[in-house]
Amino acid sequence: MSKKLLIFPFGGNAKESLISILAINETRWEWDVVGFIDDDHSLHGKDYCGIKVLGGREQFKEHSDALVLAVPGSPSGYLRRKAIIQSLGIENSRFATISHPSVVKAPDAVVGYNTLIMPHVVVSCGVQIGDHCIILPNTVIAHDSVVGDYCCIGSNVSISGSVSIGPECYIGSGVKVREHVRIGKRTLIGLGSNVVTDIAEAVVAVGNPATVREKNSL
Numbered sequence: 762m763s764k765k766l767l768i769f770p771f772g773g774n775a776k777e778s779l780i781s782i783l784a785i786n787e788t789r790w791e792w793d794v795v796g797f798i799d800d801d802h803s804l805h806g807k808d809y810c811g812i813k814v815l816g817g818r819e820q821f822k823e824h825s826d827a828l829v830l831a832v833p834g835s836p837s838g839y840l841r842r843k844a845i846i847q848s849l850g851i852e853n854s855r856f857a858t859i860s861h862p863s864v865v866k867a868p869d870a871v872v873g874y875n876t877l878i879m880p881h882v883v884v885s886c887g888v889q890i891g892d893h894c895i896i897l898p899n900t901v902i903a904h905d906s907v908v909g910d911y912c913c914i915g916s917n918v919s920i921s922g923s924v925s926i927g928p929e930c931y932i933g934s935g936v937k938v939r940e941h942v943r944i945g946k947r948t949l950i951g952l953g954s955n956v957v958t959d960i961a962e963a964v965v966a967v968g969n970p971a972t973v974r975e976k977n978s979l
Contacts, residue, residue: 763790763791763792763793764791764792764793764827764828764857765792765793765794765795765824765826765827765828766782766792766793766794766795766827766828766829766830766857767794767795767796767797767798767815767820767821767824767827767828767829767830768794768796768797768798768812768829768830768831768832769797769798769799769829769830769831769832769833769849770797770798770799770800770801770831770832770833771797771798771799771801771804771807771809771814772799772832772833772835773835774832774833774834774877774895775797775830775832776809776810777879777897778830778832778859778877778879779794779809779810779812780861780879780880781859781860781861781877781878781879781880782794782859783810784861784862784863784880785859785861785862787862788862792857794812795815795824795827796812796813796814796815796820797809797812797813797814797815798814798815798816798817798818798820798821799814799817800817800818802817805817818849821849821850821851828855828856828857829849829851829855829856829857829875830856830857830859830875830877831845831846831849831851831856831875831893832877832895833845833846834895834913834931836931836933836949839913839929839930839931839949840929840947840977842893842911842913842929843893843910843911843928843929846875846893846911853874853892856874856875856892856893857874857875858872858873858874858875858876858877859876859877859878860872860877860878860882861878861879861880861881861882863880863881864878864880864881864882864883864884865882865883865884866878866884867884867885867886867887867888868886869886869887870884870885870886870887870888870889870890871888871889871890872884872890873890873891873892873893873894873910874892874893875892875893876890876891876892876893876894876895876896877894877895877896878890878896879895879896879897879898879916880898880899881898881899882896882897882898882899882900882901882902883900883901883902884896884902885901885902885903885904885906885922886904886905887904887905887906888902888903888904888905888906888907888908889906889907889908890902890908891907891908891909891910891911891912891928892910892911893910893911894908894910894911894912894913894914895912895913895914896908896914897913897914897915897916897918897934898916898917899916899917900914900915900916900917900918900919900920901918901919901920902914902920903919903920903921903922903924903940904922904923905922905923906920906921906922906923906924906925906926907924907925907926908920908926909926909927909928909929909930909946910928910929911928911929912926912928912929912930912931912932913930913931913932914926914932915931915932915933915934915935915936915952916934916935917934917935918932918933918934918935918936918937918938919936919937919938920932920938921937921938921939921940921941921942922940922941923940923941924938924939924940924941924942924943924944925942925943925944926938926944927943927944927945927946927947927948927962928946928947929946929947930944930946930947930948930949930950931948931949931950932944932949932950933949933950933951933952933953933954934952934953935952935953936950936951936952936953936954936955936956936971937954937955937956938950938956939955939956939957939958942956942957942958942959942960943959943960944956944959944960945959945960945961945962945963945964946962946963947962947963947977948960948961948962948963948964948965948966948977949964949965949966949977950966950967950971951965951966951967951968951971952967953969954966954967954968954969954970954971955968955969955970955971956970956971957970957971958970958971960973961973963976963977964976964977965977
């Protein structure tokens with residue numbers, strides 16, 4: 762039996778999540794996407810691939826039988842993801858988790874709720890991915906690594922074994938992380954950086970090797 766789904770907000774992550782959902786449905790019809798939800802009234806009525814922006818947050822009550830995928834987040838706004846998602850007032854049991862059919866996930870890997878995993882991601886043995894995460898295409902997360910809640914992991918990222926990434930981090934596309942490295946919570950790693958030593962919490966680190974350039978303002 763298929764499940765109804767609302768996607769919030771109407772942005773790049775939401776559109777890309779729909780690609781994964783359509784791929785799932787090609788194999789086995791699992792999701793009936795009711796529509797997108799967005800706080801921006803100017804977007805109401807717009808559509809993507811035939812799926813409309815139905816309205817604002819009142820639609821969560823209007824469609825109380827639908828599950829929710831909430832995927833806000835960008836390099837400039839990743840520190841607000843937790844507050845935005847919590848402000849929706851959605852019970853944990855109502856959140857969906859979406860993995861593209863091409864994802865390779867080990868039998869003992871654990872993936873939390875309201876997490877989106879895009880095409881050709883590898884989630885290896887013993888990996889733990891938290892709640893409210895986004896993993897972009899072609900990323901590899903090697904054995905026994907941990908990705909905390911509310912993290913965004915870019916495309917073509919290579920996370921080696923036994924890495925620990927704290928909650929609310931943003932790991933830019935093309936980043937490589939050495940084994941056993943720890944990245945503190947609420948930290949951003951810039952595009953293409955090579956992380957070979959531990960990185961503190963609440964900082965911005967970039968480069969090869971990645972070094973701290975500034976502290977987060979939030």
